[in-house]
Amino acid sequence: MTLAQESTSFLQVRKTRPRPAHGSVSASAVKSRVYLAMAAFAMVYIAIAGRLVVLAQMDEAPSSAWISAQDSVSASRPDLVDRNGEILATDIKTASIYAEPRRVLDVDEAMDGLLRVLPDLDEPTVRRRLESQAGFIWLKREASPQEAEAVHNLGLPGISYLSETQRFYPGGPTAGHIVGSVNIDNQGLTGIEKYIDKSWLSDLREAGFASDKTMEPVRLAVDLRVQHVVRDELAKAMERYRAIAAIGIVLDAKTGEVVAMSSLPDYDPNDRSQALEKDRLNRATGGVFEMGSVFKSFTTAMALDSEQVSINDSFDATRPIRAAGRTISDFHGKNRILSVPEIFIYSSNIGTAKMMLAAGIDRQQEFLSRIGLTSRLNTELPENATPLLPPKWNELAAMTISFGHGISVTPMQTAVAAAAMVNGGVLLPPTFLPRTREEANALGKQVISPDVSRAMRYLFRLNVLSGSGRRSDVPGYTVGGKTGTAEKIENGKYVRNKRRNSFLSAFPMDDPRYVVLTVIDEPKPVPPSKSATAGLNAGPVAGAIIRRAAPMLGVMPRFGEGSEPIEVSY
Structure with a gap:
């Protein structure tokens, strides 16, 4: 067969093949559908595999919220200890119960179990949060070990607990205002706790070095034994004198260390x-x-330091002073000429005002600024109030300030300034942390001369021997001090039957080691007495503190001494 014949035969064969029937599918179309079905199944399997991977990762790697919560509850804080190593604050381990709503399989079942072991939960709130599909939620912080174990025994998926670091204060309220407190995440809110965070602990946490780590304790200057004495005596005073509040401070006059500080309630x-x-x-x-007559200590020191007044001078206190339509008189006036020591021990408003005027109003303002009574005092505690000063420092304001009215300061400022009056004239910034005498000397500022300081020690001691401070005396300790009875202000007027009494003292007066300040707010008379002045309450409380605390501080009594005023040459 020729090539032409073969070609003709092939065309004939092609023509004789039957065509597909209408509606039938070609082989290529069938193949396409098979491939499409295979692709669909593959995508389903890939989705299932992907979900399994995600679930596996959820089991192995908790959410970022969970990790953040774990870091928060495990963050450590250093122990706080007193000057003798007694623990004031420490970390303990508790539990925090949480849920991961995305992993909770049955919300109703979870709620039933949780309410059985944690009946105090807010059911509507918890149910709403469990249904939210959130990554992480807290159910209860600082749970008890029994509660944590009960939740664990429920065996509910997505619900468990974390080991938590919680702050614990063994002494309870004994030094509460000093050590301060923390929030639920163990972050400082007040007191030394906040000071530590602000100084360095927050930075340490941010750098990741504070999680579940043991840190060196932070030692404070506070003596827990003396702190207990101060608080105990204040509590007894509040009960005895039916007072609404009380304050006590023990300050090292040589270093500025706060050995004890209590404020009740x-x-x-x-x-x-x-x-x-x-x-x-x-x-x-x-x-x-307004600290009342204890301020006369500063006015007297100012007048003596100005060299316009001598301790041998006298001032006429026979008649009240009239100034700007106001009358300044004495509480128990002697109605005669008084020497400087008599003005001090009889607490004469008239004599004190005249001493201030002899020195000068400008000098008074400068002196109070010099000893830190006109500006905010800085301590490690964040709770430091700013003094309230008169809007106009005119003659009337200056006279009332001279005896402790018209200016409001913190009790701590008063104690710090008093230390400078008796320690040789050196103003030391207060501290709640340990400080050596060498460190104190480097920080000290000479505010009055040693001679004036010696004269003030004489006057303080004389007031306890012969003046309003007699009930504060402690045999063997040569206590010296000044009383203050300040009427309180209500609706812009002084109220005669409401007083804030104080006693500013130091011991031993021949070489003062410690300043003790007591304040009793609204004391009532103790029958049969009808009076409630500072000499009858704040003074005896200071004496009781000194009697109990002095031996703890290493100050031993010296009997046979101190019956006479210490010598002074001026």
């Missing part, structure tokens, strides 16, 4: 909600008050 830092109650504020550093 106080609070237990283990129950941080108490710190929000307004009556429990730290009055020692966070409140400002």
Whole structure:
């Protein structure tokens, strides 16, 4: 067969093949559908595999919220200890119960179990949060070990607990205002706790070096034994004199260390909600008050330091002073000429005002600024109030300020300034942390001459021997001090039957080691007495503190000494 014949035959064969029937599918179309079905199944399997991978990762790597919560509850804080190593604050382990709603299989089942072991949960809120499909939620912070174990035994998917670091204060309220408190995430809110965070602990946390790590304790200058004595005596005083508040401070006159500080009513830092109650504020550093006649100590020192007044001078206190339509008189006036020591021990407003005028109003303002009574005092505690000064420092204001009215300062400022009056004239910034005498000397500022300081020690001691401070004396300790009875202001007027009494003291007066300040707010008379002046309450409380605390501080009594005023040459 020729090539032409073969071609003709092939075309004939092609023509004789039957065509596909209408509606039938070609082989290529069938193949396309098979491939499409295979692709669909592959995509389903890939989706399932992807979901399994995600679930596996959820089991192995918790959410970022969970990790953040774990870091928060495990963050450590250093122990706080007193000057003798006694623990004031430490970390303990508790539990925090949480849920991962995305992993909760049955919300109803979870709610039934949780309410059985944690009946105090808010059911509508918790149910709403469990249905939210969130990554992480807290159910209860600071749970008890029994509660954590009960939740664990429920065996509910997506619900468990973390080991948590919680702050614990073994002494409860004893030093509450000093150590301060922390929030539920162990971050400092008040007191030394906040100071530590602000100084270095927050930075350490941000760098990741504070999680579940043991840190060196932070030692404070506070002596827990003396702190207990101060608080105990203040509590007894509030009960005895039916007072509404009380303050006590023990300050090292040589170093500026705060050995004890208590403000009642106080609070237990283990129950941080108490710190929000307004009556429990730290009055020692966070409140400002007219301190009354204890301010005469500063006016006397100012007048002597000005060299315009000598300790041998006298001033006429026979008649009240009239100024700007106001009358300044004495509480128990002698109605005669008084020497400077008599003005001090009889607490003469008239004599004190005249001493101030002899020195000068400008000098008074400069002197009070020099000893730190016109500006905010800085301490490690964040609770430091700013003094309230008169809007116009005119003659009337200057005269009332001279005897402790018309200017409001914190009790801590008063104690710090008093230390300078008796320690040789050196103003030392206060501190709640340990400080050596060498460090104190480098920080000290000479504000009055040693001779004036010696004269002030003489006057303080004389007032306890012969003046309003007699009930504060402690045999063997040569206590010296000045009383202050300040009427309180209500609706812009002084109220005669409401007083804030104080006693500013130091011991031993031949070489003062410690300043003790006591304040009793609104004391009532103790029958049969009808009076409630500072010499009858704040003074005896200071004496009781000194009697109990002095041996703890290493100051031993010297009997047979101190019956006469210390010598002074001026």
